[in-house]
Amino acid sequence: MILIGDDWAEDHHDVEVQDATGRKLAAARLPEGVEGITKLHELIARHGGDDLDATDVIVGIETDRGPWVQALLASGYQVYALNPRQAARFKERYGTSGAKSDKGDAHALADMVRIDRDQLRPVAGDSEQAQAVKVVARAHQTLIWERTRTFQRLRNTLREYFPAALNAYADLELTSPDALELLIKAPTPAAAAKLTCAQITVVLARYRRHNRSAKAATIQTAMREQHLGLPEPVTAAYAATATAHAKLLVALNEQITELEAQVKAHFLAHPDAEIYLSMPGIGVITGTRVLAEFGDDPARYASAKARKNYAGTSPVTRASGKSHTVQARYIRNNRLADALQRQAFSALHASPGARHYYDKQRAREAGYNPALRQVGNRLVGILHGCLKTRTFYDEATAWSHHAHPEPHAA
Incomplete structure (x- = not known):
């Protein structure tokens, strides 16, 4: 049995090779990519012998995704994706000084899969379809989270200089495309007060809103109410900030919609769907x-x-x-x-x-x-x-x- 601790970085991997007793056989820094994985295979072959089975190679690494991990799985090795928090606690047994090195981390990871392997979860052998589903599902959810964060920033900005907009667009929802278009068109209180019912109705009609005339009148009334204002330069700065957030929300809405189609396609193609x-x-x-x-x-x-x-x-x-x-x-x-x-x-x-x-x-x-x-x-x-x-x-x-x-x- 060969045990490998793999401390990965963006462009290289520090690895340590141990035998079943914990004796250090080799240590090396390997480049990321094909060259590095080839050298790792050579290192394993050199110390494992010709009769070593691929399943007898145990690898501990602090990630469960990426081309490097997929290459390890494709080789038939047993790969354990170690939780960084678990690994940090394990490393504390070597000392409490807080000292850290890449070689030391690789040694600890190799020890971890040798000593505590029964308590760890190996990287699942998911199908290619499941991996594709995971990629698009996580990307789609991440974009939704980012839209929520951007919306909160926009809302907080409007509260600082243009709270009337929050009341005016309450029925439309501020993240809706028509509300964002109106906000981009008139990002200041003065510009919004000049919007006519006809201009507002055109935007609402573009997105097929019902009761457009009534909604346009409500928005216009809310925009023309008296409210406390800020100096013009300050208002202009806030308006530029709000416009940037609004345009970002428009882009996020478009990308979420496009990615949702990919989510559905990949999921429905899976046999478990x-x-x-x-x-x-x-x-x-x-x-x-x-x-x-x-x-x-x-x-x-x-x-x-x-x-x-x-x-x-x-x-x-x-x-x-x-x-x-x-x-x-x-x-x-x-x-x-x-x-x-x-x-x-x-x-x-x-x-x-x-x-x-x-x-x-x-x-x-x-x-x-x-x-x-x-x-x-x-x-x-x-x-x-x-x-x-x-x-x-x-x-x-x-x-x-x-x-x-x-x-x-x-």
Whole structure:
């Protein structure tokens, strides 16, 4: 067995090769790319011998993606993507001075996969389709998060110099294309007050708003109300800032729409898509995000409990002496947790079984979030069973253990 610690940087990798006893066999700095991976293979062959099987090569590295990791997986090596926080805690056993070096980190990573490998999770062998789904799903969600941040910046800017715009465009939503177009057209209070109903109506008509005349009149009235102002140079500076944020929101809206088409195409092409879509509370976007974070490696989750633990829906027990508490699991995949919470909330309206299970938790005096988390936990277990047996969701089967007998008629 050969164990490798790989401390990666943008343009190189510091690696250490150990045998099964922890004896250092070699250390090297390898360049990123084809040249570096070739030299790594040569290093392994030199110290592993001709009869070394690829599965006997264990690699510890602090990332789970990128061409380098894919090349390691394609070679048949066992790759463990180590959490940087876990690795930092492991390195503390070597000393508390805080000293750090790339060679020392590579040594610690090799030791980590040698000593604690049973406690670590190997990089999943997801299919190419699942990897593509993950890329577009994460990119789409990241753009949505960026749009939210940009919107908050725009809103805060308008509050500083032009709060009337927030009231005027409240019915349209500030992130809508017509509100952004009007704001870019008239970014100052003086310019907005000069907008006519006809000009506003033209913009609303372009985006097919209903009751355009009434909405245009409301916007015009709000813009022409008296309000406190700022000196003209200050107002101009704020207007330039707001215009920049508004134009960025327009671009983000366009890219989110375009990327959403890619999300749907990649997800619907995956063989597991129909199973995900059969689940209550899951649509294309939510299904894409759940599939992206769970992956499709059939050997990744040994049981429904393992999938629930990874999802972060199952609770954590903390017992010490006479103290025994059950708490929510906060160390988790936040993208997956967000998607599962959305699914659980939607399932309350789409599944009678989920709604009854939720009401049952609330009757036990569980709060809203804990009860919803329990619904999500149950849905993850159901999803695991559907994927394992390659069957679609069935309402009666899914909640048979939680069904309650109907009361007899009087």
